[in-house]
Amino acid sequence: MIYLDANATTPLLPEVLDAMLPWLREGYHNPNASYRGAKEARKAIDEARARVAALIGADPGEIVFTGGGTESTNMALKWLARLVGRKTGQVITSAIEHSAVLKPVETFEDVGYKVTRVGVDAGGRLDLDELKRACGSAQEGGGFVSLMWANNETGVVQPLAEALEIARVHGLAFYTDAIQAVGKIPVNVRDIPVDFLSLSAHKFHGPKGVGALYIRSGCRFEPMLRGGGQEKDRRSGTENTAGIVGLGVAAEMAAARLVAGENPAALRKAFEEKLVGELDGVTINGDLLHRLPGTSHLSFSGCEAAGLLILLDDLGVACSAGSACMTGKQQPSHVQKAMGFSDAKAKSSLRFGFSCLNTMEEALAAADAVKKAVEKLRRVQGGSTGPVVVYSP
Ligand SMILES: Cc1ncc(COP(=O)(O)O)c(C=O)c1O
Incomplete structure (x- = not known):
């Protein structure tokens, strides 16, 4: 895992x-x-x-x-x-x-x-x-x-x-x-x-x-x-x-x-770059200049986060939905609402949190797994992909 x-x-x-x-x-x-x-x-x-x-x-x-x-x-x-x-x-x-x-x-x-x-x-x-x-x-x-x-x-x-x-x-x-x-x-x-x-x-x-x-x-x-x-x-x-x-x-x-400047920023960067480079319709959420070094909050157009979580669990990746799961229905979280996310965007968001115990191999393997899960879900759900959208402050 x-x-x-x-x-x-x-x-x-x-x-x-x-x-x-x-x-x-x-x-x-x-x-x-x-x-x-x-x-x-x-x-x-x-x-x-x-x-x-x-x-x-x-x-x-x-x-x-x-x-x-x-x-x-x-x-x-x-x-x-x-x-x-x-x-x-x-x-x-x-x-x-x-x-x-x-x-x-x-x-x-x-x-x-x-x-x-x-x-x-x-x-x-x-x-x-x-x-x-x-x-x-x-x-x-x-x-x-x-x-x-x-x-x-x-x-x-x-x-x-x-x-x-x-x-x-x-x-x-x-x-x-x-x-x-x-x-x-x-x-x-x-x-x-x-x-x-x-x-x-x-x-x-x-x-x-x-x-x-x-x-x-x-x-x-x-x-x-x-x-x-x-x-x-x-x-x-x-x-x-x-x-x-x-x-x-x-x-x-x-x-x-x-003090040593050790943090997971390089892992997150590699993970995000791979996903944005190899997959359409990926949005990196949140102010890019002011983020914790290990947090990546992403939206995948045409994909329900709930489905992605199940596929990723099967593929051996543990992460979280970016919105609150309530009785099986995905509701935009209060954070997403405050940031002005549409319901569709909120429903398609995942949060990934890297720590000092993760490795570069894991970051790249996780990106591969996410890509696989997103492609599969888009095929099944017939969802459309949008352009790559990256928030810039
Ligand atoms: C911002 C923030 N505040 C408070 C808490 C609660 O901390 P604890 O789990 O130690 O009670 C958390 C934990 O998820 C958190 O992320």
Whole structure:
């Protein structure tokens, strides 16, 4: 199987698994106890904290370990909503956020918060003029901004620095869901000083169910989970030592890849060039200048993505539909709608996610498989092929 769904999750690196195993066997002690084994677990957690902090340019004290990206996101958003208050509270987010942001924001809206979902251009990048207008209408200190660093469907990297500057002019707190960006592209909270940021280990070859929330030093914060007061009372619950250690090693390895300039961009380039060169009616979606190095979001005219997924599974390629499959019917996702995709285009889109574990042989073999699947489906469905269309910003 050629695994090309790295935006959904990534395999554990062997080094990460090796680092975790001792903490699942003999290192089982509760890190909050006072005997030797417990102190070792505490030390391992603190080392992991330093590694995660180093990956994003933070201080270790600014890192809170959590049960994954969704939890980190909920912690930040629910606190910010409480902080600004529902009477005057304005929530400014985008139309392309992950459901980990969209769903909590819907609950704020239900209880009276004013919510603005800023749109994107055809390349999937945030409309900064619309953001300016939205921030301008919020009362200073009476709202907050929640914007993703990179989109999970298209891989499009957002103009975060510019967006933060706009929010700051209006005195608004700023959270970013950086779950798709961290470990894949440089993310540094000293260069782009957001207030809160979430990351998730399984997106960069760490374990599932463990992540972190960055809370900028000096920012007020009250916990969502209360109990034993772990994580300096910012997230109660006995620490997942093995998971946290795995996150730490994955973070350190991701940082080393970023320094060495190692990323899957060359694989994606070869994959896309082969497809565009050998197949008609292929569209590369998303802003070409601002994409995660491993994400390829493509539309194949005259082909239903649902059928392509089945054929590709048979041919040994794992990827995702670019739209949400609902009870067998393909619906354009909210991201595709925001980018102005027609229903036909949305239905014919696939997302491929390359990681550092893929090879050039796999990229080329996957392109061959996609070509075969598209040609077969077009024969069966009698679909027409259009010209090669490539979005250029
Ligand atoms: C942009 C984005 N936000 C949030 C999440 C949720 O993260 P987790 O799976 O760690 O809960 C994901 C994972 O798919 C994501 O891609």
